Amino acid sequence: MEVLVADDDAGVRAVLRSLLSREGHTVTEAEDGQFAIDALGDRQGKTPFDLVVTDLRMPRADGFEVLARVRERQPRTPVVILTAQGSIRECVAAMRAGAFNFLTKPFHHAELSALVRQAGAVRARSSEVAARAREARPLTVSLIGESAALRAVIDTVERVATSTSTVLITGESGTGKEVVARLLHGASTRSAGPFVAVNCGAIPENLIESELFGHARGAFTGAVEAHSGKFAQADGGTLFLDEVGELPLSLQVKLLRALQDREITPVGGSTSRTVDVRIVTATNRDLEAMVTEERFRRDLYYRLDVVPIRLPALRDRREDIPVLVRHFLEQMNLRFQRDVTLADDALTLMTRYDWPGNVREMENLIERLVVLDATGVIRAADLPERVKCSPGIPRLAAVAASLERGAIDLPAVMASIESSLIDQALRQAAGNKTRAAELLGLSRTTLLDKLKRQS
Numbered sequence: 001m002e003v004l005v006a007d008d009d010a011g012v013r014a015v016l017r018s019l020l021s022r023e024g025h026t027v028t029e030a031e032d033g034q035f036a037i038d039a040l041g042d043r044q045g046k047t048p049f050d051l052v053v054t055d056l057r058m059p060r061a062d063g064f065e066v067l068a069r070v071r072e073r074q075p076r077t078p079v080v081i082l083t084a085q086g087s088i089r090e091c092v093a094a095m096r097a098g099a100f101n102f103l104t105k106p107f108h109h110a111e112l113s114a115l116v117r118q119a120g121a122v123r124a125r126s127s128e129v130a131a132r133a134r135e136a137r138p139l140t141v142s143l144i145g146e147s148a149a150l151r152a153v154i155d156t157v158e159r160v161a162t163s164t165s166t167v168l169i170t171g172e173s174g175t176g177k178e179v180v181a182r183l184l185h186g187a188s189t190r191s192a193g194p195f196v197a198v199n200c201g202a203i204p205e206n207l208i209e210s211e212l213f214g215h216a217r218g219a220f221t222g223a224v225e226a227h228s229g230k231f232a233q234a235d236g237g238t239l240f241l242d243e244v245g246e247l248p249l250s251l252q253v254k255l256l257r258a259l260q261d262r263e264i265t266p267v268g269g270s271t272s273r274t275v276d277v278r279i280v281t282a283t284n285r286d287l288e289a290m291v292t293e294e295r296f297r298r299d300l301y302y303r304l305d306v307v308p309i310r311l312p313a314l315r316d317r318r319e320d321i322p323v324l325v326r327h328f329l330e331q332m333n334l335r336f337q338r339d340v341t342l343a344d345d346a347l348t349l350m351t352r353y354d355w356p357g358n359v360r361e362m363e364n365l366i367e368r369l370v371v372l373d374a375t376g377v378i379r380a381a382d383l384p385e386r387v388k389c390s391p392g393i394p395r396l397a398a399v400a401a402s403l404e405r406g407a408i409d410l411p412a413v414m415a416s417i418e419s420s421l422i423d424q425a426l427r428q429a430a431g432n433k434t435r436a437a438e439l440l441g442l443s444r445t446t447l448l449d450k451l452k453r454q455s
Contacts, residue, residue, distance in 0.1 A: 001026070001051055002025070003026065003027050004036060004040070004049045005028070005030065005053050005054075006033060006036035006054040006066055007030075007055040007082065008031060008055065010031075012082070013029050016112075019112060019113070020116065032059045032060050033054070033058040033065055034061045036052070036054060037066060044073065048076070048077055049074060050077065050120065051078055052074075054066045054067070054079065054080075054081060055081075055082045055083070056081055056090060057084075063082075063083075067097055067098060071097075076334060078100035079098070080101050080102065080115055080119065082104075083102060083104055084105040088158045088183055089158070091186065091187070092143050095144070100118075104187065106191070106192040108191075108192055108195075108237075110194065143176060143179060144327055145320025146319075147312075149317045150312065150320060153310075157180060162187065162188055166278070166280070166306045167281070167308075168244075168281050168282070168305045168306070169181060169282040169283075169311065170287075171284065171311030172284050172311075173357065175311040175313060175314075177242065178242060180282075180311065181238070181242075181280045181282065190278055193234075193238070194234055194235075195234075195237055195240065196230050196239050196240065197240040198242065199242045200242060200244055205248050209254065211230060212229055212264075213229045213265065213266055213267060215227050215229070216267065219267045219269070220267070220268065226266070231258065235277060237277065237278070238277065238279075239280070241279065241280070241281040241282070243284070244281040244282065246283075259304075279304070286429075286432050286435045287304075287305070288301070289435070314355040321362075322351060325342065328362060329342055329366055336371060338370055339376065340377070343378060345380035346380045349388055350362075350387060369383075418450070419454055421440065422447070425437075433448065
């Protein structure tokens with residue numbers, strides 16, 4: 001790949017040149033932002049750069065100006081922002097402005113290599129590579145918006161990032177929990193160390209202990225060589241345990257011991273080793289309710305819930321929906337080389353819709369709409385029925401029509417709407433009454449009373 005590297009620190013440029021050249025890339029260096037912009041100008045009419053890596057703070061022109069020029073002149077070229085500041089707001093601002101991703105200096109060599117590979121996949125045109133790029137692309141767009149709920153999350157991330165406190169991130173699926181975990185790591189003093197993510201719900205129960213703590217050679221059938229495990233791999237960095245509520249009780253005891261002692265013993269091993277990791281966990285489950293139901297250890301819960309961060313669902317920051325919709329539409333147009341626009345009636349329905357799958361659902365829907373579009377404009381009629389008929393909208397419209405024809409039974413109507421909303425909340429909470437009550441803004445006792453009256 002042809003890579004433009006812009007940084008006013010000659011040492012950083014030398015490191016980047018060495019790493020990128022070693023992997024077979026051709027590097028063009030720029031001593032500051034203006035030199036980078038000049039290099040972009042020199043490429044007019046020629047083959048564009050495949051990747052731009054730019055420092056955020058530089059004389060004459062900063063990284064944001066370089067990013068803006070890349071977006072203007074080479075819109076399909078991914079841009080990776082380097083920053084020594086570790087500022088969450090600046091990183092989020094860069095993503096909002098169209099950066100592919102960011103790295104906090106000093107960066108980890110493996111992390112840079114992974115980003116370059118991902119950026120190369122995004123730049124490629126074949127459908128196979130594009131599909132791989134979609135899987136690799138970070139979900140940082142989950143933090144696009146200016147709602148009070150989102151600002152509160154970013155404020156908390158900024159305050160806790162530089163500490164060593166354990167963080168528990170909660171929120172529904174698709175709200176961007178891993179995004180927050182990566183931001184915490186990137187803005188911490190451990191940013192030069194590894195970020196290791198583990199999906200606890202995706203690993204078979206008989207393998208998860210070995211996956212976390214490692215195993216000795218011959219520890220079990222198939223263990224032909226020793227395995228270090230995720231704790232050891234994250235030494236000096238951050239270990240992100242996603243879907244921690246899925247851990248079996250037997251392993252919760254061992255995780256608690258590892259958190260308390262900062263020591264791990266591989267499966268089948270006789271000696272323990274000390275590890276220096278920061279633990280960030282995430283779940284879409286109600287751990288407090290699981291503790292009450294004795295499905296999650298109380299002592300482990302309190303060990304994990306030192307600094308809680310609750311990510312709002314899209315329906316709870318509805319004012320951010322139009323910004324996110326337009327962002328995804330722009331990204332899909334670039335990816336598929338289309339020029340599809342969005343009609344006002346479609347945006348209105350999207351803003352009303354509750355998005356139970358949150359940002360992930362929105363991204364997938366807009367991708368499908370852009371790929372299947374045949375007119376150049378996405379209209380309300382093009383949306384799936386679940387979006388066109390969001391819960392409550394048809395019902396209220398029918399009630400209004402009935403009111404025009406004569407009197408209505410208001411208590412019965414209100415009871416019907418309440419019953420519908422309770423059913424929807426229970427479905428969304430997978431039957432968990434504590435979580436359903438939280439979604440409805442009720443106490444668990446009040447919800448139970450309402451359910452008894454309905455039965």
